[in-house]
Amino acid sequence: MTELSILYVDDDDRHRTMVAEALELAGHRVTQASCGTTARALLQQQVYDCVVTDYDMPGVTGAAVVSEARRLQPAVTVCVVSGHAREHMSDLPTGTLLMTKPFSVPLLLDVLSPR
Template identity: 35%
Template sequence: MRVERAPHVLVVDDETALADIIGAYLEASGYRITVANDGWQALALYERDPADAVITDFAMPGMNGRDLVADLRRRRPDLPAIMVSGYVSMQQLDLDPLLLLNKPVSLATLTRHLRDLLGNTGSGQ
């Protein structure tokens, strides 16, 4: 009998409480979650345990979400990514493909988009 593994999602946001809330919701939805609070921590965690997808805030100190996704995609070009921001437009991001959701976003909407992205890459639940 084949055992399906839960898709691994890296959640990155410098607002610790928000990252933890998103992580807990996604975990309850059947995902395996790793939470990072900045881009540098996210890269280190990804190196130890690569994720199937990333959800990141755009505006973070040190390394913004755009630079984080670009760096992760040098390691895995097809990495599904969702950017959550209240400050940026797709034209400013210049990352394709990338899903941009405006804050505030409902957890149900975020989860639906994540499921769609992972389904398109052969992962998912």
């Protein structure tokens, strides 16, 4: 598997840390952000292969992170993880990958891996 540079965004510190550690154990480089504002700043500083973001965060939502990621890095793979149903996330840009929490890290890696 190719090493990926992943930006993982989630305001739930425990969940974010647990998933980031699992992704690192799988051989990937992971940068963590605890909010959408930090994620936007990181997207301006570094290029990522993938951005994985929670949808429901205070302030800057996952939908805003997705939009910013696509604007700054058009080739980036973006995936939103959420406990909400898709119909409750009508502001997600078309074509956004969506995984329902809870999810397995192997499934997330399969979704993010280049084809």
